Amino acid sequence: MIVTHDHVVTLLVAATLLVSGCAAPVAESNYGAWPDDPRTDRIGWESGYWYNESIDVDQSDGLNATERDAFVARTMARVERVRGLEFEESVDVDVLTRAEYREQSGGDGEAAGPGWNDQLWEALLLVGEDRTVESVFDDLYGDAVLGYYSPSEERIVVVSDAENPVIDRATLAHELMHALQYQQFDVRGAPRTLDGRLAEDGLVEGDARYVERLYEERCDGEWDCVSRPDREIPRDDFDRGVYLTIYAPYSEGPTFVRSLRDRGGWDAVDAAYANHPASTEQILHPEAYPDDRPVEVAVPDRAADPWSRFDREPVGSTVGEAPIFVMLLRRGAIPSATLERDTGAYSRYNYEANASAGWAGDAVVPYRSDGGEFGYVWATEWETKRDAAEFSAAYETALRTGLNATRAGPNTFVVEDGPYADAFRVTRRGTRVTVVNAPTRGQLDAVHERPR
Incomplete structure (x- = not known):
């Protein structure tokens, strides 16, 4: 539909x-x-x-x-x-x-x-x-x-x-x-x-x-x-x-x-x-229907001038497990053969993998600057710490393998050129993985300052 x-x-x-x-x-x-x-x-x-x-x-x-x-x-x-x-x-x-x-x-x-x-x-x-x-x-x-x-x-x-x-x-x-x-x-x-x-x-x-x-x-x-x-x-x-x-x-x-x-x-x-x-x-x-509902994920606003959220409600969106699976598949973090493995009698494809299973909730909040630049904060929650670790590792693989990103510091990656030429900060705390995106490494804290 x-x-x-x-x-x-x-x-x-x-x-x-x-x-x-x-x-x-x-x-x-x-x-x-x-x-x-x-x-x-x-x-x-x-x-x-x-x-x-x-x-x-x-x-x-x-x-x-x-x-x-x-x-x-x-x-x-x-x-x-x-x-x-x-x-x-x-x-x-x-x-x-x-x-x-x-x-x-x-x-x-x-x-x-x-x-x-x-x-x-x-x-x-x-x-x-x-x-x-x-x-x-x-x-x-x-x-x-x-x-x-x-x-x-x-x-x-x-x-x-x-x-x-x-x-x-x-x-x-x-x-x-x-x-x-x-x-x-x-x-x-x-x-x-x-x-x-x-x-x-x-x-x-x-x-x-x-x-x-x-x-x-x-x-x-x-x-x-x-x-x-x-x-x-x-x-x-x-x-x-x-x-x-x-x-x-x-x-x-x-x-x-x-x-x-x-x-x-x-x-x-x-x-x-x-x-x-x-x-x-x-x-x-x-088997998760109807009782296992997603958790609400809040993203605190820690942006500094000239960065701010869009003037809309809600300020963000949830992407969910299926799109996360596709992302990791398309960027080489999940083997391509997974898509057509164990599909079942009524399914055309398979959308399940360890790196995306265990999802509990997420929120993507886009940001923009006064100068017309864009970034985002993406917070994901996982059922267990192990699920969060699997996703975090797969996401970093997607950056390195799929986008040719290089490590520029602790938890920080930079894509030098192409349509995803940005800086990424990937942090994991317990069951939460947070991705901060900005045009340059120096702007990451302006989009979303690190928690003290």
């Missing part, structure tokens, strides 16, 4: 998506007789179609209006059958050209002001000073998004330049599940941190992806299904670190939802919408 301008976006590189182009002819065998239309709406029947009813759909020349209506209606009935919930109203499926989508979209959904959000992602060593977060997300979404659900407009949009686009059945089911979520639950909470948004997405996207997978399992067995179109070749020039961060809910969310369902059936999943996951730690470790 990557939300931009009130859109729940699905990415080309994330999964099998709504795809435009040509597909092989599809023909379904008849099931035989099916029940008459019910007198009132019910689960497994929508707009004149039962979930197990054959439809006359041939995508070899695209979908005309009649085919699209039948395809959407039966998919709605099937999503109801899988999930055990009733659509309260129909869902429109429309088409935007790529140019129209680019014109309407932009940014990553945060309006924190210039510099603040850039410092958040720079603290994760994922977006350096040669770029802005907005430009990275614009590039990722502009070329990669092939479909989204708009809650405010209550419609699914296919992004395509084809006059009659074809639709991937699995992603249609996925996006329709988003529509069902918004009709049935209070989906949109008010997470104000990166970790909070990714955690909520772990439930919402996890539910949709899990239903999508269950749908596909039935297509492999009991259901006749519209053939899936050829997939477009995924782009290989996208920002992999940012992508892996925002993809964490898609990868780990289905396993989280499966865990809830194993505990208490779909009722347990439904109940989670009234008690959203509080952190990506709970998504990655379902």
Whole structure:
């Protein structure tokens, strides 16, 4: 559920998506007789179609209006059958050209002001000073998004330049599940941190992806299904670190939802919408939900002129366990093979490693100077002193190996050139690890004076 301008976006590189182009002819065998239309709406029947009813759909020349209506209606009935919930109203499926989508979209959904959000992602060593977060997300979404659900407009949009686009059945089911979520639950909470948004997405996207997978399992067995179109070749020039961060809910969310369902059936999943996951730690470790909540991390303001915090509330954000894993992975502190090791039945990747597990809470607070320079203080709390030591060592490895930093003094590192050319002070006290960042070594104390 990557939300931009009130859109729940699905990415080309994330999964099998709504795809435009040509597909092989599809023909379904008849099931035989099916029940008459019910007198009132019910689960497994929508707009004149039962979930197990054959439809006359041939995508070899695209979908005309009649085919699209039948395809959407039966998919709605099937999503109801899988999930055990009733659509309260129909869902429109429309088409935007790529140019129209680019014109309407932009940014990553945060309006924190210039510099603040850039410092958040720079603290994760994922977006350096040669770029802005907005430009990275614009590039990722502009070329990669092939479909989204708009809650405010209550419609699914296919992004395509084809006059009659074809639709991937699995992603249609996925996006329709988003529509069902918004009709049935209070989906949109008010997470104000990166970790909070990714955690909520772990439930919402996890539910949709899990239903999508269950749908596909039935297509492999009991259901006749519209053939899936050829997939477009995924782009290989996208920002992999940012992508892996925002993809964490898609990868780990289905396993989280499966865990809830194993505990208490779909009722347990439904109940989670009234008690959203509080952190990506709970998504990655379902046993931590709902009781193991993150600790609040306070960062005392010890800045000296000309440095100050941004005039906003809250002053900082929490990044969480999943983004920390990605940071360490991308900067060589976690072996790259870890990402695809022991992924499980419903997870695309693995986001767990010793250096990021044991996270208990964190806070990133960006700073700026009167001269237009930027820095930040990032305080992390860990479950044990050993967890803190493992993270601290891995973070220093990320600086040295990933950014070619050199040690400039006790606990102090300097990156001489490149988009992360800054000074870093890394200190560990008990279960807390604090990173202070400034343009130069001499400015570290001005951003955050050492405690006396």
